[in-house]
Amino acid sequence: MTWWTFLLPALACAGLLVALIQRRQSLHGLGAALDEREEARQSGSHRARLQYPHVDLDRCLGCGTCVAACPEDGVLGLIHGQALVVHGARCVGHGRCAEECPTGAISIALGDIEQREDIPVLSDNLESTTVPGLFLAGEVTGYALIRTAVTHGNAVAEEIARRLKDDPRDLPEGALELCVVGAGPAGLSCSLAAKLHGIDFVTLEQGSVGGTVASYPRRKLVMTQPVDLPLHGRLGRSSYAKEELMELWTDIIGGLELPIRTPVKFKRVVQRADGLLEVQTDGEPVVARFVSLALGRRGSPRRLGVPGEEATHVAYSLMDAESYTDRRILVVGGxxxxxxxxxxxxxxxxxxxxxxxxxxxxxxxxxxxxxxxDQARLDGSVELLLETQVTAIGTDTVDLVRLGACDGEKLMLDVDEVFVFAGGEAPIEPLKASGISFDPADRPVATADEGSSTGLIRSLGAVLVLALVFAGATFGLRDYYDLPLAERPHHPWHATLRPAGAVGLTLGIAAFAAMAANLGYLLRRSTLVPVRWGSLRAWMTVHVATGLSVPLLVLMHAALAPRDTLGGHSFLALLALAATGAIGRYFYSFVPRAANGRELLLDEVRGELAQLSGELDRTHRGFGDSVLEAVERSIRESRGGRNFLTRLAAVLRSRRAVRQLEQDLTLKARDAGLHAEQIRRVTELAARARRAAASAASFEDLRGLMVSWRFLHRWAALFCVLAVIAHIVVALRFTRFGG
Structure with missing residues (x-):
């Protein structure tokens, strides 16, 4: 009996205790995330306005880096160990989640636009599908954010430069190669890239240079993220005050002498018989082979459609808040x-x-x-009038009507100023007049993004090459490697191939370097380490490749004969580490994917139930709400408690609970006077919702068991690192003292 007799059980108990605590925290976090997702669905914030992150559950590892990277609160959340969109309406398209995802599981896409008639139909290179040579860039495409606009403008100019190179043509006198309409972020980027490529172009702007940014309030912080402007370089800061950005753009335009004409109001683009495009304006038209429309999306401010909204004290923008003091002000918008x-x-x-x-x-x-x-509401500096709508604006009053529970109640406020922020009317009409389609039927069918790779193929390819090289080397030196260990010292290659020899030592150093690179992935992922060198996806590729390569390097370092020593134990730990990493990678991704699939099915069934509830309430008032309440209560019960026994009990009684729910709803439906077909639809949807929720909970319990793989992987990694360090220390001391 030794001290190991007591230490090993203590370590096992400690590991189990940590696992149970983390599991309980995980279940608590899951419950909170599901509740928040349901609240988002009820409030409508789950729907994206335009762009939003699309998560490929087949690739998502559940590492959570996307959630941590998002600068907007609550856009993404971890549900069943995978990232899902919670508050899609809060996404502004930063794209940091996609940048940080190590497996390329996230892409920034437009929301549900299949039926939307305010999004132009464009090809992948931002060209109109109906007017060849006519490109769109920036907000007008549906994507917000300055960095996206800059990327669009640069991409359009790059595409035009490529076409001009592949298909040069002589243009008639006065015609240009490119006309850029708009001098906002997208238009300026396109203009700079056009000058960089030597394209003959002109830029037209109806207002101030800077586009939408020029109309921002004074000192408003403009979130740009680090971006690269052609001919200028990187804007390294993450944010600029409006005045700083405008001054920077003005200096760039003046320094490079960009050909910008202002004020020129755009009307439409007409395709001529010779294939060129004519940009019609309030002045002289511009003829060009290619046109890039970077008009922005806000266009004219949206009106309320109420009497008095044209009064002089009604404004649709705010440039300088400091100009207004001692005033009674109503701001309209959300x-x-x-x-x-x-x-x-x-x-x-x-x-x-x-x-x-x-x-x-x-x-x-x-x-x-x-x-x-929230803070302004608490301290009384801003009074919120929720569920209200303006009906008329007088000289010094505003009439409102309450909506919702107090529907029809009228209010009258004394005001000096009214500011309306109801959005803007996108410049759809001039775009339609230019031949651009907005018809959802013309929209290409969305396909899965196969362009981004998880890096797994590259990793496995690198390991395969290394394995083949080592196989060839061992085959060529089989006279040495086939010898018993006792006879190897007499072989002429032993001094070179033994672990302390030139080749063996080099392979050992390479294995240690590969292990350090492998751990670099964890440092890159950590939010505590400020260094963000390289993409997390590249580090993930390195992590997988080195994780599989280190055992091969160590095996060759040991001359294919690991012994019952500290070094040999390190090799066994490496094998366990690689095995738990590979097995856990697939087990831990399949189960969350299945669980979230049930959650998505549950969302669909909830939508059908809500629609049916509305139909029933029109003929059987109150019954639809009672159905929804009963189903939601049953769903909450299906998730069980916060410990294994209560959740196991919930699984065992699941079938009986479904039957009970069907019976209860059938009785209620009969009492309410529903006919047989309505009763069947109600009970069928309710049962589907209950089963989907129970299935998701069951998969979550299975995921809890799969978490053990992660713990095993982490403990194996810790033991492996300690064993390797100890092995190196012993080897150095042995060498130092001439052993």
């Missing part, structure tokens, strides 16, 4: 622009600020604006 305006005006002395929004809660705000608004 987006970030409205909230930022209300907060800015509330900061000025003497102002009484009210914010009117037609819904019961804000679903599209950035997290920082939501926090500031």
């Amino acid at each position: 987006g970030d622009s409205a909230v930022e305006a209300a907060l800015g005006l509330a900061d000025q002395p003497g102002n009484v600020v009210r914010l009117s929004y037609r819904r019961a809660e804000f679903s599209r705000l950035r997290s920082r604006n939501r926090e500031r608004l």
